[in-house]
Amino acid sequence: MTPQELETSIRGGRLPLLCYLYGEESFLIERATRLLLEKAVDPSLKDFNFNVFFGNESRGIDIVDAALTLPMFAERRAVLVKRAELLKVDALEVLLEYLRNPATGTCLVFNGLKIDQRKKFFQELKKQGALVEYKRLYENKLSAFILGEAKTQGKPMEPAAADLLSFLIGNNLQELSSQIEKLVLYAGDRPRITLDDVREVASSSKAFTVFELARYLGIRDLSSALKSLDTLFRNGEEVPMMLGALARHFRQLWRVRELLDQGVPQSDIGRQVGINPYFxxxxxxxxxxxxxxxxxxxxxxxxRCDLASKSGGHPYTLMHGLVTGICGGSVGQAVDGG
Structure with a gap:
């Protein structure tokens, strides 16, 4: 089962008796779990019909006993097992028997970081279509995620605004969701979130300042780039974060330059590199x-700057040399790790 299929099923009132949600994207796992539990258990009866276990400290028999308990004053109960990847072998063996004949009045949910599909426990879950993997989103999927989140929160967003937000925040979905909530409030009664809204809401953030730094380097504006750099250091920004954002920006410039040199039409360049026409x-x-x-x-x-920063190089000296070298066209000579 895919995450989309699970969400569609839950919103349609078709709740699984079993599901194991796993993967690197903990934000989406927690959100899907919350949605499932909200549909499965009446909040007013939660004390009677909901149990939580942790894989590193729970016995299989205790989880099974909870799952076999009849719901009180309700149609179903829910049992959640967090950190399920830490369940011991004997616990998995006990639970395997339950998987083969689950209680019809219980929704049993496992949350885990990873699985081992060689084990019979996971083979049985797979057979029943109960394994749901939440992979970390690639950068080229972030804008679509942002647009979907904004629409879900009742405020459509301009594609260019979503592109800028994805650049500023990256694939931290928790932070992206938080920023979208702020933007929805900021937009107020207006029908959609605009590019200017993102710029205004993010203008005081470190991420926006790094975005500005990358842009000033791209147009070789040394004075403005150094002002942005000074602001970042005053705000306590770490060198690895700055270097990561700059590397991302220059990777895109490299790909654009490559396509320009190949004579690719401008409209095709934007499509191939994944750059919104606005930018x-x-x-x-x-x-x-x-x-x-x-x-x-x-x-x-x-x-080289990254290595030097991790081996005792002075952070500001390194970044100042890098910025000066890029803007002045003398990269290769500017950063000496001093």
């Missing part, structure tokens, strides 16, 4: 500032 002109302008050999040197410098 495409600026990316094209920036990419033209950097021939590919220089971009290669910039990546070498980003890597």
């Amino acid at each position: 495409l002109g600026e990316y094209l302008q920036q990419a033209r500032n950097f021939p590919r050999p220089e971009l290669s040197s910039i990546f070498e410098e980003l890597y």
Whole structure:
């Protein structure tokens, strides 16, 4: 079963007797679990019809006993097993028997980080379609996630606004959801969240300042880039975060420059690189500032700066040298780790 299939089933009132939600994306797992439990158990009767266990400290027989208990004053009860990947072998053996004949009045939910499909316990869950994996979203899927979240919260968002928010926050879905809630409130009675809304709400954030730093480097505006850098250090931003954001930005510029050199039409460049048309002109302008050999040197410098920052190099000196070198076209000579 896919996450989408599970959510559709839950919202349609078809609750599974068994499901094991696992994967790297804990935010989506917790949200799906919350939705499932809200549908499965009447909040006013939760004390009678809901049990929580933890895999590292629970016996299989105790979980089974709870699952076999008849619901009180309700149609069903729910049992949640958190950190289920830590269930011991003997617990899995006891639970395996339950999986083969689950109680019709109980929704048994497991949450875990990973699974071992060689074990009979997971083979049985797979046979019943009860395994649901939540993979970490790739960057090219973030804008679609943001647009969906905004629509769910009752306020559609402009695609360009979603692209900017995904750039600023990255794939931290918890933070993205929080920012979308702020944007919904900020937009008020207006029908949709705009690019200017994102810029305004995010203008004081560290992420927005890193976004500005990347942009100023792209247009080789040394004065503005150094001001952004100073702001980041005043706000306590860490060098690895800055370098990660810059690496992401220059990866996109490299790909745009590569396609420009191949004579690919501009409209196709935006589609292939995944850049919203609103931002495409600026990316094209920036990419033209950097021939590919220089971009290669910039990546070498980003890597060297990262290593130097982890081995005692002075953070501000490293970043100041990097910024100066990129804006001045002298990368390869600017950062010495001092």
